[in-house]
Amino acid sequence: MLKLAHFLQAGCKVKILLADIHGFLDNLKAPIELVKFRAEYYKYVITALLKAVNVPIDKLEFVLGSSYQLSEKYTMDIFRLSSVVTEHDAKKAGAEVVKQVENATLSGLIYPLMQALDEEHLGVDAQFGGVDQRKIFALAKEVLPRVGYRERAHLMNPMVPGLAGGKMSASDPDSKIDLLDTPEVVKKKIKKAFAPPKEVEGNGMMSFVEYVLLPAGALQGEDQKFVVERREGEPLVYTNIEKMHEDYKADILTPQLLKSGVTAALLALLEPVQAAFQASQEWQDIEKKAYPPPPEKKKKEKKKDLGKFHPDAKKVEAQPDGSVQGNRQQQVSVSTGAEEAMKRLVLEKKAVES
Numbered sequence: 641m642l643k644l645a646h647f648l649q650a651g652c653k654v655k656i657l658l659a660d661i662h663g664f665l666d667n668l669k670a671p672i673e674l675v676k677f678r679a680e681y682y683k684y685v686i687t688a689l690l691k692a693v694n695v696p697i698d699k700l701e702f703v704l705g706s707s708y709q710l711s712e713k714y715t716m717d718i719f720r721l722s723s724v725v726t727e728h729d730a731k732k733a734g735a736e737v738v739k740q741v742e743n744a745t746l747s748g749l750i751y752p753l754m755q756a757l758d759e760e761h762l763g764v765d766a767q768f769g770g771v772d773q774r775k776i777f778a779l780a781k782e783v784l785p786r787v788g789y790r791e792r793a794h795l796m797n798p799m800v801p802g803l804a805g806g807k808m809s810a811s812d813p814d815s816k817i818d819l820l821d822t823p824e825v826v827k828k829k830i831k832k833a834f835a836p837p838k839e840v841e842g843n844g845m846m847s848f849v850e851y852v853l854l855p856a857g858a859l860q861g862e863d864q865k866f867v868v869e870r871r872e873g874e875p876l877v878y879t880n881i882e883k884m885h886e887d888y889k890a891d892i893l894t895p896q897l898l899k900s901g902v903t904a905a906l907l908a909l910l911e912p913v914q915a916a917f918q919a920s921q922e923w924q925d926i927e928k929k930a931y932p933p934p935p936e937k938k939k940k941e942k943k944k945d946l947g948k949f950h951p952d953a954k955k956v957e958a959q960p961d962g963s964v965q966g967n968r969q970q971q972v973s974v975s976t977g978a979e980e981a982m983k984r985l986v987l988e989k990k991a992v993e994s
Contacts, residue, residue, distance in 0.1 A: 641686065642855045643768065643797050645695040649859065653699045655762055658682055661705045662754060665747040666738055677930040679704060684923040685819060688916040692909065693859040708761055709754065717760070717787065721753045724786045725779070733779040736772040756780035759792045766793035800851055801844035805834035817906065819913050820927070826910070830903050835895040840885045845898050850881040853905045868893065868901035876901075 647654050658679035664672045683702050690697050708714055731744075733752035740748075755776050759767050767777065777794035785791055802808035802815030809815045817826055835845045849866050858864035866884070868876040876893060878884045887893040917923050 641689045642693065642852060642859065644686075645690055645693050645859050646855075647768070648690065648695045648697065648699060651699070653701070655701045655703055655764060656686060657703055657705055657758060657762065659705045661709045662751055665751045665754075674930070676706075677926060681923075681926050681930040684917075684920065684926065685913075688913045689819070691916070692912040693856050694861060695859060703762060705758075709758075714757070714761055717757050718750070718753060720787045721757060721783060722750075725753060725783055729779065733775045735775060737776060752776045752779055756784060760784065760789045764792065766795055768795040768797075770799045771796045772799060798847070798851060800847045801834075801842055803829055803833040803844050805842055805844060817910075819910060820917060821910075823907055826907060827903055830899050830906075833899065835898060837895055838889050838891055840888055843888075845895075845902050846881075846884065846888065848902060848906075849878075849884065849898075853902065853909070854878075854881065856909055866901060866905065868897050869904070870897065 644654055644656070660672065660675045660679045663670060663675040663678065670678070686702075687697065687700075690700065727749060730749040730752055734748055738748040738751050752775075755773075756779050759780055767773075767780070769777070774794075774796060777796070781791055781794065799807065802812070803817070804812065804815045806815075814829060814832060817829060821829070830845070833845055835843055840846050853866055854864050857866070864879055866878045868878075870876065876887065876897070878887075884893060888898065917927075
């Protein structure tokens with residue numbers, strides 16, 4: 641979002657694809673009806689984020705994927721692309737973006753073809769995404785000219801590591817900060833975050849400062865700086881990431897101080913976004929539809945142990961003739977006795993003979 645803010649600040653026209661069809665195709669993780677609500681939710685989120693860093697949004701445009709990806713021309717272009725792209729190349733292109741499972745569906749192969757084709761149908765000069773998109777970008781660069789469309793430029797930014805280290809995961813709530821997380825939840829997540837002392841590589845907290853907090857300050861019209869308050873001594877003030885790395889490696893900036901500074905700066909950044917959410921009933925309604933709470937699991941009723949002294953718990957007793965007696969006689973009795981059982985056997989034998 642901050643890189644998109646840079647584009648808007650520079651005067652670029654930015655089209656954001658709300659990729660509902662893509663979301664549906666990605667291993668069919670959600671029904672299309674739910675994906676449409678999420679696309680609407682993202683529109684509210686992105687607008688609030690960009691307003692929070694004070695960039696103009698008059699050149700910002702949202703496009704819903706299904707508004708053109710179901711057209712006759714787009715469908716024919718998908719067929720044309722599929723005739724020049726091999727199964728191997730399509731699978732390779734989507735390896736870091738499409739969820740990889742054993743015996744995958746064909747939808748995961750269509751996904752990268754669509755992303756390449758979107759460049760033409762959106763009428764853009766460049767496509768922007770994280771470095772995890774690079775294989776799809778390489779596919780688009782190679783195959784669009786084969787079907788008569790021009791090659792586009794491709795722009796990428798680094799992926800910020802998750803709070804637990806490694807790639808951020810939507811399925812792991814402790815690996816990320818949700819925009820609507822309460823201050824208490826934010827503090828708890830950052831407190832548990834992976835930030836080994838004196839190590840800057842793979843340190844999600846350090847990357848977050850470099851790629852989010854420092855640039856956000858500059859976009860908001862303030863000096864690009866990151867301030868860490870200390871109980872003793874003057875605050876640590878950083879205007880570039882190099883000095884932060886130096887102090888972190890020297891243990892001047894400790895993991896505890898880093899987390900404290902990140903928490904304070906992040907809460908200040910989230911405040912206007914959450915205020916916009918609270919002020920918009922429409923956004924709140926969409927959020928409930930986009931992310932409905934999981935259905936409650938019904939607890940299995942356990943049969944109550946009445947205890948051996950309960951009147952209804954009296955044991956049934958077997959009689960010499962095969963019958964049973966007791967309070968639960970009707971539940972366990974097969975017949976009234978051996979004599980009746982023999983009669984039934986004789987009757988069934990005669991029925992068979994006849």
